[in-house]
Amino acid sequence: MKHRSLTSLFAILLLTTVVKAQVPGSAIDVQHYTYQLQLSDANDEIKGDAAISIKFLKAVSSFKLDLVKQNAGKGMLVSSVKEDGKEVKFSQENESLIIDGAAKAASIHTINISYSGIPADGLIISANKFGHRTFFGDNWPNRAHNWLPCVDDPADKASLEFIITAPAHYQVVANGIKIDEKAIGNDLKTTHFKETAQLASKIFVIGVADFAIDNPGTPDGIPVYTYVFPENKEVGFKSYSVAKEILPFYISKFGPYAYKKLANVQSKTRYGGLENASAIFYFENSVGDKGIEELMAHEIAHQWFGDAAGEDNFCDLWLSEGFATYMTNYYLENKYGPDTLKKRMRKDRVTVLNFERRSKTPVVDTTKKNNLMALLNANSYQKGGWVLHMLRNKIGDNNFWKGIRAYYAKYNGGNAGTDDFRRVMEQASGDDLKPFFKQWLFTPGTPNLDIQWVVGEDGNSGNLTITQQQATPFVFNIDLVINGQQRSVPVSEKVTKIKTGKPGSLSVDPDVKLLGSFAVTGPPGFTYPR
Ligand SMILES: [Zn+2]
Numbered sequence: 207m208k209h210r211s212l213t214s215l216f217a218i219l220l221l222t223t224v225v226k227a228q229v230p231g232s233a234i235d236v237q238h239y240t241y242q243l244q245l246s247d248a249n250d251e252i253k254g255d256a257a258i259s260i261k262f263l264k265a266v267s268s269f270k271l272d273l274v275k276q277n278a279g280k281g282m283l284v285s286s287v288k289e290d291g292k293e294v295k296f297s298q299e300n301e302s303l304i305i306d307g308a309a310k311a312a313s314i315h316t317i318n319i320s321y322s323g324i325p326a327d328g329l330i331i332s333a334n335k336f337g338h339r340t341f342f343g344d345n346w347p348n349r350a351h352n353w354l355p356c357v358d359d360p361a362d363k364a365s366l367e368f369i370i371t372a373p374a375h376y377q378v379v380a381n382g383i384k385i386d387e388k389a390i391g392n393d394l395k396t397t398h399f400k401e402t403a404q405l406a407s408k409i410f411v412i413g414v415a416d417f418a419i420d421n422p423g424t425p426d427g428i429p430v431y432t433y434v435f436p437e438n439k440e441v442g443f444k445s446y447s448v449a450k451e452i453l454p455f456y457i458s459k460f461g462p463y464a465y466k467k468l469a470n471v472q473s474k475t476r477y478g479g480l481e482n483a484s485a486i487f488y489f490e491n492s493v494g495d496k497g498i499e500e501l502m503a504h505e506i507a508h509q510w511f512g513d514a515a516g517e518d519n520f521c522d523l524w525l526s527e528g529f530a531t532y533m534t535n536y537y538l539e540n541k542y543g544p545d546t547l548k549k550r551m552r553k554d555r556v557t558v559l560n561f562e563r564r565s566k567t568p569v570v571d572t573t574k575k576n577n578l579m580a581l582l583n584a585n586s587y588q589k590g591g592w593v594l595h596m597l598r599n600k601i602g603d604n605n606f607w608k609g610i611r612a613y614y615a616k617y618n619g620g621n622a623g624t625d626d627f628r629r630v631m632e633q634a635s636g637d638d639l640k641p642f643f644k645q646w647l648f649t650p651g652t653p654n655l656d657i658q659w660v661v662g663e664d665g666n667s668g669n670l671t672i673t674q675q676q677a678t679p680f681v682f683n684i685d686l687v688i689n690g691q692q693r694s695v696p697v698s699e700k701v702t703k704i705k706t707g708k709p710g711s712l713s714v715d716p717d718v719k720l721l722g723s724f725a726v727t728g729p730p731g732f733t734y735p736r
Contacts, residue, residue: 225620226518227363227404233264236357237314239366245341245414247373249324250331254282256319256355259364262309272351272358273303273321280326282353288318303355319355328352329412330474335490336437340415341372342473342487346480347520347578350407361518361621363404368412371396377417379433381405381483383466401483403464404619406516411482413471418442423450426457433471434493442493446470452499452506455537459607461614464514470502481508481530500534507533515614518621521572523581524647525627528569528590535591551595551718554588559723561585562651569593569647570624592721593646596682599719600642601635609634641681646721651676653697653722655684659709661729668706672697684720687713711735 228235237259244253258271275298276283287296287305294317295306309315325331328349330342343353351358368380374395378387382401390396399412418439420432430450434442449470457463465484473480473487479501480487486505492498511533512526531554539547561584567573569585598606609631613622616630628643656673670688674680674697681698689710695702711733714724726734 225617225622227361227620228263229357229359229361230518232357232362233262233266234269234357234362235261235263236362236364237261238364239354239356239410240369241354241367242369243371243412245370245372245376247339251322251324252329252353253322254320254354256321257316258319258355259314259316260309261314262311265309265311267308268304268306269309270302270304271319271355272301272348273298273319273355274301274326274352275299275303276323277326280324282321282323282325282355284319284321284355286318286320288320289315301351321355325353328354330476332474334415334435334474336435338416338435340413340474342413342415342475343411343482344473344475344477344480344487345410345482346408346477347581348408350410354407354410356407356410358407360406360408360516360520363406363516363620365402365404366410367398367400369396369398370412370414372414375416376414377419377433378412378414379417379431379469379471379485380412381410381465381485401465403483403514405483405513406621409481409483409513411480411485411487413473413485413487417471420447422447425450425454426463428453428457428463428465429467431467431469433469435472438472438493442472445492445494445498446472446488446502448499449502449506451541452503452537455540456506456510456533459536459610460510460533461611461618463509464618465509468506468509470505479505481505481512481526483509483513500538503534503537504530507537510614510618514619515617516621518623520578520581521570521574522622522624523586524569524590524593525622525624527582527586528592528594531587531591532594535595548718551592554591555718555721557584557588558592558652558721561588566650568650589646589652589721596646596719596721597631597639597642601631601637601639605635606631645678645680649678649680651678653680653682653720655722655724657712657714657724657726659706659712659726659728659732661709662705666708668709670704670706670712672702672704674700680722682720682722684722685715685717687711687716692716 240257242255274281287294297304330344334340348358350356370378374393378397380399382399385400386398417433418436420443423430432443432446467484469485471487475487478489507530511529517525535550569589574580613630628639632639654675659670679700683694683696685694688706709728709732
């Protein structure tokens with residue numbers, strides 16, 4: 207029984223490896239949030255009671271949470287902070303709640319915060335397109351602290367509960383599983399949702415509206431729900447039901463789904479979609495939109511990448527958006543065939559090159575800490591997706607998917623940086639991927655190639671010259687089809703010369719495997735099919 211005991215020892219080691227889920231250097235690591243919120247039809251004020259369980263990583267005499275204070279009629283006013291029923295001193299400054307409470311290192315305290323106010327942002331209270339009142343959380347990137355006291359940073363993850371009291375005509379959806387719903391008199395209803403997985407504040411959510419609800423299926427034991435406005439019921443139930451195909455496809459490719467349900471919700475999000483864990487919000491007119499399958503494939507992919515395995519810093523946003531972009535292309539490749547992937551990669555390449563003309567920044571961009579919205583760009587999305595595509599081609603399908611599964615298994619419930627992802631992929635492939643990651647993710651730009659083909663001196667051969675025109679030469683292989691014969695040409699220097707037969711026809715990167723731009727010239731009569 208030797209092997210068995212070794213195996214179980216290994217399993218214990220794996221289980222006790224805790225992935226990082228707190229802000230580096232911070233004194234506090236939130237363990238659990240319970241938010242009790244009262245919403246009304248009379249006005250936009252919310253009343254909140256938050257119970258926040260905090261583990262102290264260092265001894266402190268005071269600590270702070272993120273919460274926007276009242277200003278010009280909006281924001282949150284804290285009326286009391288308590289621990290074990292005893293008042294604790296506190297103050298509010300701009301976007302911080304400072305709590306004067308001493309705590310020892312490694313101790314866990316639960317703090318109760320009572321507050322109220324009209325959210326300036328984060329919880330959108332407005333009429334939908336049919337004129338009905340709705341409440342939709344919309345936290346990305348760090349707007350949660352407009353309505354929820356929290357550590358509003360993707361690095362700190364915690365489990366959470368929402369206990370929502372609202373007029374009884376509303377349906378409530380939130381992260382996690384509905385564990386209770388009861389009428390409490392006065393035409394009010396309390397709905398309790400609980401999520402046991404670790405979530406970042408960017409994907410905490412509630413949605414409160416008059417909804418029509420459907421359950422199009424329960425693939426792999428995960429109930430899929432549709433929440434749409436009753437006026438859009440017929441079209442909405444049909445168009446959102448494609449989620450029941452996407453979910454099991456991803457489970458088979460990435461590994462188990464991290465949550466206990468998947469709700470797809472028509473909402474008032476400012477984005478096209480927002481990947482709130484287990485309760486994805488889509489823009490109001492997404493119902494019946496022709497891009498709905500693509501949008502759902504993107505947001506559902508985030509449940510693994512971005513939500514369950516998150517980025518520990520917004521400068522690594524490509525670990526969310528590049529993944530969701532590429533996994534969407536991969537899903538569509540599998541459903542509609544390899545030409546669909548090629549077509550989409552070509553389109554994404556154009557988007558990257560257009561963006562690159564305006565912005566000389568690398569994908570991992572540490573310069574936008576104060577302007578996180580600016581990270582929603584072609585570098586994070588399409589170039590991030592292209593990096594995964596090139597990595598897949600470089601290390602092969604088997605190693606690539608082995609690595610993706612290992613990365614998800616390791617960081618599910620925690621957070622990773624770009625180097626963490628690289629190490630997992632190096633382990634899966636056995637390759638040193640530092641140069642690859644450095645040039646594609648930490649260096650601005652892409653190969654800008656001038657390809658010239660001329661007739662050789664003997665009149666019967668050819669010389670093909672590839673010149674890298676961008677500032678930093680890249681190392682890559684480029685596929686060329688020269689006079690009908692395909693070859694993979696390694697390029698590492700500024701200028702690469704190859705001997706060919708007499709110039710006839712040339713095709714560059716026919717399988718769409720290289721992110722770059724190509725200008726091709728040749729002698730009269732040569733053909734360059736695009
Ligand atoms: Zn996304």
